[in-house]
Amino acid sequence: MKKIFNKGLLTALLAALTLTAIVPQQAQAEESLNIMAEAAILVDAESGKILYEKNAETPLGVASMTKMMTEYLLFEAIEEGRVTWDQEYQVTDYAYQISQDMRLSNVPFREDGVYTVKEMYEAMAIFSANAATIGIAETIAGTESEFVRLMNEKAEEMGLEETTFVNSTGLSNSSLMGMHPEETEETGENIMPARSVAKLTKILLDDYPEVLDTTKIPVMNFREGTVDETRMENWNSMLPGLIYEYEGVDGLKTGSTDFAGYSFAGTATRDDTRFITVVMGAVDNEGEGSYKARFEATRALFDFGFGQFTTEEIIPAGYQFEGQETLAVEKGVEEEVAIAVKEPVSMMIRTADKDMYQPELQLDDAVVQDGKLEAAVEKDLVVGTLQLTTADGTDYGYLSGSGTKVEVATTESVERANWASLAMRDAGGYLSSLWDDAGSFVKGLF
Template sequence: MKKTPSVISSYKKPLFVISAVLLLSFTVTVFVRAYTLRRPLPQEPLSQSQKQSLEAVLNQAYPERTAVLRPLPYPVNPAVLDVRARSAIAVNMQNGCVLYEKNADEIIPPASMTKLFVMYVVFEEIKKGTVSLKDTVPLPPESWACNMPPHSSLMFLGKNQIVTLEELLTGLAVCSGNDAAYAVADYICGEMEAFIGRMNAAAEKLGLTKTHFVESSGYSEKNTTTSREMAAFARHYVDTFPETLSLFHSRLSYTYPQEHNLAPEDRGKPRAQDFSQGIPEHITMGIYQKNTNPLLGTLDGCNGLKTGYIDESGYNLALTITRGSTCILSVTMGGPGNSVQEGNAGRIHDGTEIMEWAFAAFREYENPALFREYSVPLVFAKAQRINLVPAYAPKTLSVPVTAAQNPSQAEKEVEVSVELPESIKGRVTAGLEYGRITYSINGRILQTIPLVAERTEKKANAWLCAADFFAQLALLF
């Protein structure tokens, strides 16, 4: 049967209405997409799960993110220094870059540098709230000075003395007291074996495969490390607990015991004692000791860190120097010397040689471009913008003065170039590189850091893809 014009008209009207609605809807979508492309709305902050996912992806793709130490990001000629220790390394504390090294992977006993691990374990417990610096620590006989092995460095702990955890840490940092190391181990874990387990666990967590301990004082030659691994740990220790420098490691001297430390039965007695026949159980005489670090108070900016010596190790020194906003760490191990005087002369020579060179050879450039997001338009994607973030963000960049026209202000000659795409088309994957930041000085590239997507965005459906096509055309006019 042939359809009449009225029937055909009844079909056309709804089709026309539907087409008009679709066209209007599409036009609105095009204008909305064009508007938001020109005036983007800020993205919602990443959720906790998105942050964790991005961290996991970036940590796997960019080992620089988690490395405690790293090479300089540009080639340099190795420095030729007059360093007399068998092994040495210098590290920028802000960015972890190795500035200088000499036989840095040779295994050598750390000696009393071991006590840095002791202090780290203690501060971990303080952070947890399980102990406090003001805690009074009982002293087992194993920690008394009279029971320490021959030639031990001592804080001079004695029977029934009253001592706080803070005072023991001072005795560790300033006097390098083996007795204090035993007292701390007993207080924190109840026994030496358990405490040594904590120290070794800290080394293992940092990936220090050549560092191992059998006791907490550093007296044993079976404790092992390298200058590279000790530098990695020292950087982590100071970065995690920066207050230790001012509270303990920069202290010039310490007198112990003081009146309030004396055992109750020893108070009121004459303080003077004769140690010519050996160290007694009860120690009443206050013994003044300078910090074992010979560069404290003599080398500009010295504020730490720890010495070490046994016959098998030679003279060791972990040294920190802060000048302005720059902090350099050096570790020298196996230093020469037939006496404490000769050993300290070697420490002073090597420490000064390395530090003065490092501060003269590099300038510190802070990276403001690394602490922001870069918003880029998306096309043919469900979202319309994506934030690009640095794959990793070192706090500073060590700038070689030899590359600068004005060496004294080398950091001011650094140029920053940010490369961003005009837009990204289709699906975006979290952690993938879509741009980069380049740091250079006088045409020499110092470092290039990838800019990666902070989240995954799906490709748009056909409707939005078509709208984006026309939105882009609209923005051209």
């Protein structure tokens, strides 16, 4: 029996296969993530390169991830000698009343109690204790109102865009029993985009990495051995030994309120690689927010990061730009000088995307004028920088700026020619010009 060859069907099939083949692999991987959250971001902690983001620039409720700013200001105050770990705090009526609200995350304070900064910090970092956070704010700034001013001032200094703090804890102001900070609304909420949360996380880790010594503790007892002993299980359930354990997780801060939903700023490390993740307003398949949903979304981001990305050398040291291997040199013993990239360029990327980036030379107009240098020229004179442009696919850039600037410099020195050489060169140029003019005149006679 003779088989019927359907040429049209085969053509359509080949076209479909070709289309599938040319879809960027990174785009396919990103689509398969299906992060179920209002916003999310994945960042290389070392460079700040953004590897994935979803709705990351939209301001959303930040909840207790706010406490990372409180932690930063505490470490800064200790570093500057304004506060010490063993400094004692006398509980105010405000902090006492908040500590008695068992609907909130808290360790109970005594009305006449005295607590050290170290105790309150551990309660805040591990158990997200809200009254302890207020105690830290009052210790540093006198009042929470003044502390909120410091928070917003620091946010501006850090370049945290679209960020507003109304209290030190991340609670809704409506949960503060009418004692919310002055000059804030009773309905006020702390607001940040996922990108700014990630940036705050990176700055905290860069400046005070010791924060991880505490945030990685799964369980600790507050005031152990006393009648006030309280078991503090870390709200970060991705830590070793906890229910959603994930290899390498050692921080950093969860957050949840009715306004913000379920959120988490996480960080994990394997070998020499550390990632930062942020999920905000995480939900499950039914569209319901939950603790599990935020950790499942975070797990998906970590799997994507550790499974797909490595640090690759994009440009080697000594790389020269095609067609612009040299710069002209005026008044030098040589008329040009070679230029090249000083250091190798490495980047956190998917290996398959290595050829996606193209190098471009950006000359420094203050050094190179009209495409020329003037002798004498020293070796390793920086003449510009290398910029990487994206040929295909998606590149999300960096949390700050455009990443590490790589210098382009001269590879050798060129001495200034003496007056006699310059005179001969000028004379030679003049004679050459006369000869060309004479040649042109003679050709014009025929």
